[in-house]
Amino acid sequence: MFQSLFKDIIRFILLILFQVLILNNINMGGMINPYLYILFILLLPFETPRWALLILAFITGFSIDFFSQQHGLHTAACVILGFLRPSVLKIFNPRENYEKVKEPNLQIYGFTWFLKYALLCTFIHHFSLFYLEIFRLSDFFITFGRVLLSTIFTVILIILSQYLFYRR
Amino acid sequence: MITLLRFLLKHYFVLLFAILESIALMFVVRDNPYQNSSINNLALNFNGFVAMKQDNFSHYLHLTDVNEKLALENDLLKNQLSQRIMFSSPQPSIDSSLNRYHYVTAKVINNSINKSYNYIILNKGKLDGIEPEMAVISSDGVVGIVHQVTDHFSQVMSVLNEKLPITCKFKKNQYFGSFVWSGHDHRKGNLNNIPLHLEVKIGDTLVSTGFGIFPEGILVGYVSKAEKGNSNFYKIEVELSNDFRKLYYVYVVKDSLKKEEETIEKIK
Numbered sequence: 188m189f190q191s192l193f194k195d196i197i198r199f200i201l202l203i204l205f206q207v208l209i210l211n212n213i214n215m216g217g218m219i220n221p222y223l224y225i226l227f228i229l230l231l232p233f234e235t236p237r238w239a240l241l242i243l244a245f246i247t248g249f250s251i252d253f254f255s256q257q258h259g260l261h262t263a264a265c266v267i268l269g270f271l272r273p274s275v276l277k278i279f280n281p282r283e284n285y286e287k288v289k290e291p292n293l294q295i296y297g298f299t300w301f302l303k304y305a306l307l308c309t310f311i312h313h314f315s316l317f318y319l320e321i322f323r324l325s326d327f328f329i330t331f332g333r334v335l336l337s338t339i340f341t342v343i344l345i346i347l348s349q350y351l352f353y354r355r
Numbered sequence: 356m357i358t359l360l361r362f363l364l365k366h367y368f369v370l371l372f373a374i375l376e377s378i379a380l381m382f383v384v385r386d387n388p389y390q391n392s393s394i395n396n397l398a399l400n401f402n403g404f405v406a407m408k409q410d411n412f413s414h415y416l417h418l419t420d421v422n423e424k425l426a427l428e429n430d431l432l433k434n435q436l437s438q439r440i441m442f443s444s445p446q447p448s449i450d451s452s453l454n455r456y457h458y459v460t461a462k463v464i465n466n467s468i469n470k471s472y473n474y475i476i477l478n479k480g481k482l483d484g485i486e487p488e489m490a491v492i493s494s495d496g497v498v499g500i501v502h503q504v505t506d507h508f509s510q511v512m513s514v515l516n517e518k519l520p521i522t523c524k525f526k527k528n529q530y531f532g533s534f535v536w537s538g539h540d541h542r543k544g545n546l547n548n549i550p551l552h553l554e555v556k557i558g559d560t561l562v563s564t565g566f567g568i569f570p571e572g573i574l575v576g577y578v579s580k581a582e583k584g585n586s587n588f589y590k591i592e593v594e595l596s597n598d599f600r601k602l603y604y605v606y607v608v609k610d611s612l613k614k615e616e617e618t619i620e621k622i623k
Contacts, residue, residue: 241368241371241372245375245379248379252382257386257387258382258387259379259384259387262379262382262383263376263379263380266372266375266379269372270369270376319390322389323393
């Protein structure tokens with residue numbers, strides 16, 4: 188039990204550092220902004236109680252916000268993701284019960300399932316993030332384009348990271 | 356009670372989400388200028404609209420008061436005018452600061468006197484030429500400084516606001532100090548930084564210095580209590596000349612030389 192907690196903490200720190208030090212400086216054409224740190228929320232165990240999910244999402248977003256000039260944006264987007272993650276899992280649920288596996292894992296559940304899960308969660312997060320950032324409805328389609336492109340790029344990164352770290 | 360607790364426990368997830376998201380959104384709106392001004396704009400427009408509708412109903416109740424004040428002011432202005440005409444030279448010197456101040460009359464549609472930070476809402480806004488940081492006065496004295504403006508409404512930081520210190524001086528000599536509202540009584544405030552070696556009597560008139568935003572000579576109030584404070588300064592209590600409970604019409608002061616004054620102040 189403590190081993191998985193330790194793993195989670197390490198994953199948290201690594202993802203935040205990677206995001207802040209490397210990914211935050213990648214800005215391709217102004218439209219593509221990858222946010223890999225949400226992988227932490229995506230990979231939390233299925234059995235995480237819902238209140239813990241929300242609080243962990245809050246802490247994740249808040250930590251990223253520390254390093255950005257816009258306070259609160261990532262916190263708000265992550266909390267929305269944390270709130271909707273159980274619903275997303277229920278949508279993609281093959282049966283009523285997930286097997287006793289700890290985490291949503293590429294190996295166990297298959298590529299398609301994980302892709303769908305990652306895509307929807309990332310889309311929700313990026314949608315809230317970019318629209319909160321721009322805070323108006325006038326540039327709706329440009330922002331929507333940004334949401335889509337960044338989602339695709341983040342999901343590519345997520346899948347890559349899964350292959351890199353879970354080859355067994 | 357038990358049913359309420361049970362209800363809360365059943366839906367704790369949504370409630371916790373609402374709480375956390377509100378905290379996050381509070382950070383977003385408070386610390387980001389664009390989002391902040393968006394929300395402030397929205398709030399001021401809504402507030403102003405509701406206050407205006409409310410005022411349309413209730414302003415009849417104050418008509419006698421307003422009329423008396425206006426009559427008094429007219430009297431004063433007419434006297435000043437006749438004096439000026441009497442003493443004006445046949446060829447007045449062209450002084451560039453003559454036409455410095457212009458006044459925009461505005462009506463108070465929302466006011467408060469019982470909070471720590473009181474604000475006043477006026478029914479004139481950007482489209483009438485009002486900008487933030489303009490002085491607001493009335494026939495009885497200082498009122499405040501414009502804080503935020505939308506197209507049709509302005510929000511004025513009232514003198515009854517602990518964030519707004521006003522530099523004022525004694526009318527009889529030119530010694531000046533800083534007036535800050537005390538936070539409790541809407542008629543009284545405190546005057547600081549007056550050293551003990553000056554002569555201060557009850558009833559002394561305080562006016563604005565003209566160094567800051569307010570034009571010179573605007574009434575601030577009268578000294579109501581003057582005691583020796585602990586350090587080398589007086590502890591002076593000032594009674595405001597303006598009764599903020601009965602504030603109906605104000606003048607927003609447009610200073611045409613303000614930008615110039617600011618640029619020269621920046622040269623050090």
